[in-house]
Structure formats: C-alpha cells, structure tokens
Amino acid sequence: MTKFKLEYIWLDGYTPVPNLRGKTLIKEYDSFPTLEDLPDWGFDGSSTQQADGSNSDCVLKPIRVFVDPARKNGALVLCEVMNPDGTPHASNKRATILDDDGTWFGFEQEYFFYKDGRPLGFPEHGYPEPQGKYYTGVGFKQVGSIARQIVEEHLDLCLECGINHEGINAEVAKGQWEFQIFGKGSKKAADEMWMARYLLERLTEKYGVDIEYHCKPLGDTDWNGSGMHANFSTEYLRTVGGQDYFEALMKAFEENLEDHIAVYGPDNHMRLTGKHETAPWNKFSYGVADRGASVRVPHSFIKNGYKGYLEDRRPNSQGDPYQIASQILKTVASVPTAASAAA
Known part of the structure; x- marks a missing residue:
C-alpha cells in the first residue's frame, strides 16, 4: 500500500471571477487511484463565499483525476462543489452547462x-x-x-x-x-x-x-x-x-x-x-x-x-x-x- 497525496481542487463562490482552491487528503491505495476510488470530501464554505457560518458544510465531488508531477505519489483531483443533500451548489457552473463530445x-x-x-x-x-x-x-x-x-x-x-x-x-x-x-x-x-x-x-x-x-x-x-x-x-x-x-x-x-x-x-x-x-x-x-x-x-x-x-x-x-x-x-x-x- 502506498500513501497518496490527493490535492482536492475546486472553484470558490467569489464573483464575478471564482478563485481556485485546494487542500490535501492522504489516503492509501495499492496503485494510482481511479476516479471511482476517490471519496467525496468536505470543506468550510463560509471561508470561500459558498456558505453561511451557521451552516458551512460543503461537499467536494471528484470529477477528474490527474497525476501530480510536482509531488511524489501525488494526484490532482478536480471537484465539483455540492450541497450536503447531493444537489449542485449554486456556484457549481459545471454541473448545469450544455455539453457535447462532438464539439x-x-x-x-x-x-x-x-x-x-x-x-x-x-x-x-x-x-x-x-x-x-x-x-x-x-x-x-x-x-x-x-x-x-x-x-x-x-x-x-x-x-x-x-x-x-x-x-x-x-x-x-x-x-x-x-x-x-x-x-x-x-x-x-x-x-x-x-x-x-x-x-x-x-x-x-x-x-x-x-x-x-x-x-x-x-x-x-x-x-x-x-x-x-x-x-x-x-x-x-x-x-x-x-x-x-x-x-x-x-x-x-x-x-x-x-x-x-x-x-x-x-x-x-x-x-x-x-x-x-x-x-x-x-x-x-x-x-x-x-x-x-x-x-x-x-x-x-x-x-x-x-x-x-x-x-x-x-x-x-x-x-x-x-x-x-x-x-x-x-x-x-x-x-x-x-x-x-x-x-
């Protein structure tokens, strides 16, 4: 088993331009983790313009994973921000956009x-x-x-x-x-x-x-x-x-x-x-x-x-x-x- 450094990355709630955020989770895997291996995680949305202090929990849902070439045993985990009930957060533009692989x-x-x-x-x-x-x-x-x-x-x-x-x-x-x-x-x-x-x-x-x-x-x-x-x-x-x-x-x-x-x-x-x-x-x-x-x-x-x-x-x-x-x-x-x- 190898301990991997998983950098969870997301877009915050600042407008009109969101900022990139990231924090590291350490987990053990037999090999480089697939997207299916990665758990949801959480963060304090009251510090990122994504929640009130009285109800600050936001959820990070992994949607892409990349090798992190700057870290030994590192992975870059791009995430969507979700509400605790599993619905997309208002700041999560990715979840609602029009998409087509042919474009x-x-x-x-x-x-x-x-x-x-x-x-x-x-x-x-x-x-x-x-x-x-x-x-x-x-x-x-x-x-x-x-x-x-x-x-x-x-x-x-x-x-x-x-x-x-x-x-x-x-x-x-x-x-x-x-x-x-x-x-x-x-x-x-x-x-x-x-x-x-x-x-x-x-x-x-x-x-x-x-x-x-x-x-x-x-x-x-x-x-x-x-x-x-x-x-x-x-x-x-x-x-x-x-x-x-x-x-x-x-x-x-x-x-x-x-x-x-x-x-x-x-x-x-x-x-x-x-x-x-x-x-x-x-x-x-x-x-x-x-x-x-x-x-x-x-x-x-x-x-x-x-x-x-x-x-x-x-x-x-x-x-x-x-x-x-x-x-x-x-x-x-x-x-x-x-x-x-x-x-």
Whole structure:
C-alpha cells in the first residue's frame, strides 16, 4: 500500500471571477487511484463565499483525476462543489452547462506576469519600449530572465499530468504570455483549462511572481489586453459545413450577442473597444483572417468549402471556460443543419 497525496481542487463562490482552491487528503491505495476510488470530501464554505457560518458544510465531488508531477505519489483531483443533500451548489457552473463530445474547443489563455505591482519587465516608473518586439520575442531584452523558465516548466507539468496543452508563446505586451488548451466537449476542455490555470498559479509560488488575469490591467493605454480566444468546431462544421449554414450561424451569433458577452468575462468593455484587438463589445462582426472581428474565419475554412473551425475572439482572460463553451454550443445548437431541416 502506498500513501497518496490527493490535492482536492475546486472553484470558490467569489464573483464575478471564482478563485481556485485546494487542500490535501492522504489516503492509501495499492496503485494510482481511479476516479471511482476517490471519496467525496468536505470543506468550510463560509471561508470561500459558498456558505453561511451557521451552516458551512460543503461537499467536494471528484470529477477528474490527474497525476501530480510536482509531488511524489501525488494526484490532482478536480471537484465539483455540492450541497450536503447531493444537489449542485449554486456556484457549481459545471454541473448545469450544455455539453457535447462532438464539439471541440481550443482555448488561447493570455495573461500577464506581475511583480511589485506592475507587469514583469516594466520599469518602476513609466513604460518600457512600445509593444511590437515582444510578441513571440526571444532574448533577455524582449522576455526577461525568468518568464520563459516559468512557462516551460508549466508546459512540462501540464504534459506530464495528461492535460492536452498545445503550445506557448510570448504575447504582444511586455510581460504577457499565452498558452493553449484543446479538448473535446465543453466539460473536458474547460476542466483542463482550469487545471492548467491551477498548475500555473501554484508554480508562481516558487518564483515569487503573480499571474494577472484581468483583461485590461493597464487600463486605457496602447498596451494590449488579454483574451481567451475560443476556437470551436462541431462535427457538422468539420464534415458538412457550407456557406449557407455558416451565414446562418453567424446571424445566430449576432442575435445572441448579449448572452455571449454576459459570460465572456467581466470588464470586457475595457478590452473590446474597437481600438485594438477586436470589435467593440456591443457590435458583432466576422471576417476572414481579421483579428479585429468578433469571429475570425481562417482562410482554411473558406478554402475547404466553409468547413473546419472558427475563432471567437471575444472571450477574455478572466472568463469561465465552462460558461464560454456552453454558450457557444447553445448558440450553435440553435441553428438547423441541412439534415435537421430536411427531417
């Protein structure tokens, strides 16, 4: 029998952006535990904005388990928060979202490294050289001395624990980086994004650097904000597609603009101004290879007969990937396909 360190991880009740929480349970197993081996556990919800002090018990229900590469005999146990009666807690968005394994999502998580209250590499007063050289930059002048150490170590941790991490790069602003996560289905893709965020935040404890997820941390300046662009593709988009269906889909996205913006992350009005990365938050647009549009259409999508994937550029870096993926899927599901129209 081996004593395993089980890190139970969940999302708290803070709004509009939940925080990741975690605590360790030690249990003995003959081998690495499966999801079925893991017991429900509990925590004090009055300390996480999830219960009153007079009735503070909340339940952690394991829903995914990963190897913890940073701990000997460690496991990362992603949990949903439940009420004592077994019903999903009000803060548990995962339990109620729309899901479909045939809808694939690729999230591009942008963020800033922060130290001493400013982006990593910014001088104590004023600004560094204007952005331009930092995107995919190489060398100390562009990316500094420790950022690449952190992102490379984070990449290794994600791959070792089985997260479908697909790449990293320095972003447009100094101190800004990005990683990409891919998954099939709303829950799977979002699970792995939240776990990747957890591993990154835990890693910064080692380096004394913070992660800033705010979508526009430098305010109304010419420095880029941070998004979490959502690439998506349904089975129908991959195999059938077609111009008529695509145009009907874009019309549905325009008609549901407010529903999308409501779950695409707080403070998006600060980022989606029309001046920089994408269209204004209250206007919908799409265009081929247009990074200034709400939805960017890849050249390959058009060349393949309006088949493939699309990129919604509006979700921001603070957004909850569960709700983002679910809203995209909900809008896609509202558009009849040729097969359903014929029936």
